[in-house]
Amino acid sequence: MNRVFQQLLTERLAAYGVSEAEYVSMFALRRIPNMSNADLSRWTGVTAQGANQVLKSLIAAGLVERRRSPDHGRILEARLTRKGEEVIFECEREANELEARMCARLSAEETTLLESLLRRCAEGLGSPIRDRDEVPPRLAQSAEVPSRG
Numbered sequence: 001m002n003r004v005f006q007q008l009l010t011e012r013l014a015a016y017g018v019s020e021a022e023y024v025s026m027f028a029l030r031r032i033p034n035m036s037n038a039d040l041s042r043w044t045g046v047t048a049q050g051a052n053q054v055l056k057s058l059i060a061a062g063l064v065e066r067r068r069s070p071d072h073g074r075i076l077e078a079r080l081t082r083k084g085e086e087v088i089f090e091c092e093r094e095a096n097e098l099e100a101r102m103c104a105r106l107s108a109e110e111t112t113l114l115e116s117l118l119r120r121c122a123e124g125l126g127s128p129i130r131d132r133d134e135v136p137p138r139l140a141q142s143a144e145v146p147s148r149g
Contacts, residue, residue: 005102012094016087017061021046023095025054026063026080026088034069034077063087 006020013023021044028043029035035043041051055078058064063084069075080088103111 001102005098008098009095012098013091015094016091018063018087018091019054019057021050021054022058022063023088023091025051025058026084027092029064029078029080030085030088033079036069036075036077040078058084 009023010020013020018026024044025040028040032039032043037048037052037055040055041048044051046054055064055066058078059066062081064078065081066076066078069077103114106114
């Protein structure tokens, strides 16, 4: 099922010129603006080199920009551009529609149970599913707290 979902999501994201890795990074930057490459690497679970490659691609596409941190001059912070904000909005809409389609035949109770069971399975593997709450401490005040719905 994961393969089918990822394939369908990849197809939908391609319509916006975004790969799955770019989508994950853009999602993170919408949630937590001004992340450094190291912050983004930790949050997305990819290597620092991988995060840097994704950022370079997003910058080249005009979706992300980097600026020096006002507090830590050596740190380059990444944030979405206006175009990036528009693209991630559309990509999230696509992902949400696909998720709704996937769960359409489940009741609300079944959906809640499925989510709970998947979280427990992931925890059993030592990889808890983040509730999008892991904010780098230096960025905690600027993080957006998304509603689940």
